Amino acid sequence: MDIFLPIARMPISIFAILGMGGLVGLLSGLFGVGGGFLLTPLLMWMGIPPAVAVASDTNQIVAASVSGTIAHSRNKNVDFKLGFIILVGSLVGGSFGTSLVKVLQSLGNFDFVLKSTYVVMLLAVGTFMLIESINSLRKKSKKDTGTPKDSAAMRFMNKLPIKMHFEVSGIDCSVISLFILGLLIGVLAALMGVGGGFIMLPVMIYLLGMPTIKAVGTSVFVIIFTAINVTMAQSSLNHTVDVVLAIVLLIGSSIGAQVGAKIGKKLPAEQLRVLFSVIVLAVMAKMLVSLVVAPTSLISLGGGH
Template sequence: MTVYLPIAELSVNIFIILGMGAAVGFLSGMFGVGGGFLITPLLIFYNIPPVVAVATGANQVVASSISGAITHFRRGTLDMKLGSVLLVGGLAGATAGVWVFSWLRRIGQLDLFISVLYVVLLGSIGTLMLQESVRAMRRAKNNQPLPLKRPGQHNWVHRLPLKMRFKKSKIYLSAIPIVGLGFGIGVLTSIMGVGGGFIMVPAMIYLLRIPTNVVVGTSLFQIIFVTAYTTMVQAATNYSVDIVLASILMVAGVIGAQYGVRVGQKLRGEQLRALLALLVLAVGIRLAIGLIVTPDDVYSVAAGGMSY
């Protein structure tokens, strides 16, 4: 059964889109990630124009992050104040990102930029995760205890001015790195259509030394608002959010996620992470191949001086 996507301007098989949404939802539930960094490249592989894939990906992340955030809110593992400071940076970053996005689109380099950014990001994160999980698996095999990092240790981040007290997280931290982190993630949200949790969570834990229990809930809180804001801005400036595509992906995604969570609880952490790392690397490599292989036609035509 085909369905016409009015913004992407093409007909697609609804079951392929449903399958994509469910599969990514399943993985995001299993690994506790938003899934934007998988859904956007998958859509691009399925010939959805990158402009539409990115904006629609951001829309889809709103839905996939909400149920997680609600759960964390109920458990009390969400620091509203910390999340709001992150959000200030995030909204500014998303605004800047959409501006860069529109500019790249105008000069005809958007598709390339999105692909290159994905290759770099997926490549480096996949490699890091794989190394880390292989090390963890070896340790588990040899029954070595985990080397404990002392969470009380301070780094340069803690010497910055403009300190604020975050009661729920029980930390006293400068607002500068928090806003900065939010800004960076905001830029990625609007250019790549990702929530950015897979960067924000490690950065909050290792760089800002925020207690692990509030990290996931707080990052989800900020992701919801930044992706919602990005959806609005993309809709208003690039007209590139496909409501039909987004709806199919969201419904399939949230259902897939529920099953993913159940499976994820049964599997072991380091194996799970190794699996995700391999997947991330595979997507990155597939995108890299697309950049290197000689295109069918070196010419392309776009209406209105815009590139699709």
């Protein structure tokens, strides 16, 4: 059964969209990510224009994140105090990122910049998490707290000024570092159509020292408002939000997020991080192939329309 997408101007299978929404919702509840890092490439592979894919899937991210936050808050795994500080930075970054998208579209190189950024970010995050998680599994520690060993980067973050104590996460952290993290997440949300969880989650775990399950719950909370901010900005400034596509994705993701949160409670922290890193690297590999195989379709030398 096909439906017509008015902004994308193409027919598409409603079951395929529901399935993608459900899959990404599952990832949201399981890993504390919005799922846009996976959904945006999937939508583009199905022929949906990149600008429409980026803008429309942020609606789905809202639904998946709300559903995931409710599930995680029931288990007291959401640090609202820490999340709010990151949120302030993400709102500022999201507004800047949306304006950047408009500039790139006018230059005609948005597709190339989007896919190149995806490859670099996914490669860096996926490789780091996979190596660290495998090393942790090899050590076979008697007790898995879900918190990686203290690192030089973590010690540096702890030295930054304006520190606060966060009871839920059990850490002391600089407000400045949280705000900067939020700025980065906001820009990525606007530029790449993601909630920023695939960056936020490893930063929370490896640089802030948060327990994995607390990082997952707090991440989905922040993503709610980051995605709402970007969706509103994309709709008013760039007019690329396809409401029909967004609604179908939203239905599937709401269901998937609840299932993911339940599964996530039962998996050990290291196994959760290994699984997440493998998925990230798989998406990166597919994006890299698309860049190498058909580069001529990605760069426009003339102005955009």
